[in-house]
Amino acid sequence: DGGITQSPKYLFRKEGQNVTLSCEQNLNHDAMYWYRQDPGQGLRLIYYSQIVNDFQKGDIAEGYSVSREKKESFPLTVTSAQKNPTAFYLCASSIGDASVYGYTFGSGTRLTVV
Amino acid sequence: AQKITQTQPGMFVQEKEAVTLDCTYDTSDQSYGLFWYKQPSSGEMIFLIYQGSYDEQNATEGRYSLNFQKARKSANLVISASQLGDSAMYFCAMRLFNAGNMLTFGGGTRLMVKP
Numbered sequence: 048d049g050g051i052t053q054s055p056k057y058l059f060r061k062e063g064q065n066v067t068l069s070c071e072q073n074l075n076h077d078a079m080y081w082y083r084q085d086p087g088q089g090l091r092l093i094y095y096s097q098i099v100n101d102f103q104k105g106d107i108a109e110g111y112s113v114s115r116e117k118k119e120s121f122p123l124t125v126t127s128a129q130k131n132p133t134a135f136y137l138c139a140s141s142i143g144d145a146s147v148y149g150y151t152f153g154s155g156t157r158l159t160v161v
Numbered sequence: 162a163q164k165i166t167q168t169q170p171g172m173f174v175q176e177k178e179a180v181t182l183d184c185t186y187d188t189s190d191q192s193y194g195l196f197w198y199k200q201p202s203s204g205e206m207i208f209l210i211y212q213g214s215y216d217e218q219n220a221t222e223g224r225y226s227l228n229f230q231k232a233r234k235s236a237n238l239v240i241s242a243s244q245l246g247d248s249a250m251y252f253c254a255m256r257l258f259n260a261g262n263m264l265t266f267g268g269g270t271r272l273m274v275k276p
Contacts, residue, residue: 089268
């Protein structure tokens with residue numbers, strides 16, 4: 048079945064370390080997105096990519112980096128520059144044009160700084 | 162920039178009753194889509210219903226309906242015959258068709274269904 052796979056489900060990071068969150072999709076979607084969700088709050092856009100080898104900053108890109116070398120993959124690196132990385136991270140994808148179904152989401156990665 | 166507002170942080174509803182979750186939006190664009198997602202405690206986002214700005218009829222999907230009032234810029238979600246499994250966070254989101262595919266989300270409403 049087609050879908051989006053995020054791994055790991057839970058991730059613990061020591062302060063000062065970089066960590067990479069994986070996001071893979073087999074839906075043949077052109078666009079992919081990373082969102083951050085803090086407890087009891089909505090989703091905020093970190094980065095998005097409309098096409099391979101191209102990506103743009105969202106509203107809260109500072110302290111994060113991404114790459115889009117393959118259509119299927121859009122990994123997110125949380126760098127040591129991100130001062131408050133503890134959050135729930137959701138990856139999503141969509142087809143290139145306006146879709147009535149919006150996004151397909153992964154199941155998320157919960158990152159905790161220890 | 163577009164903005165989505167959900168003014169109800171939390172709501173209770175009795176099982177089998179209907180409930181309305183509010184959503185207002187702000188945009189000067191004419192072409193846009195409005196979405197509702199459900200997020201259970203497990204964290205995944207489940208698509209519920211969609212309304213296009215040019216759709217003349219309110220969208221319905223099973224027990225979900227969207228009360229779309231374009232002039233008031235509101236897109237409220239109505240859940241009929243609430244079930245215990247409806248307890249979750251609900252997010253309203255908007256996509257501007259002339260500004261890429263990004264969804265902008267509201268802050269969410271936590272719905273709790275009482276037995």
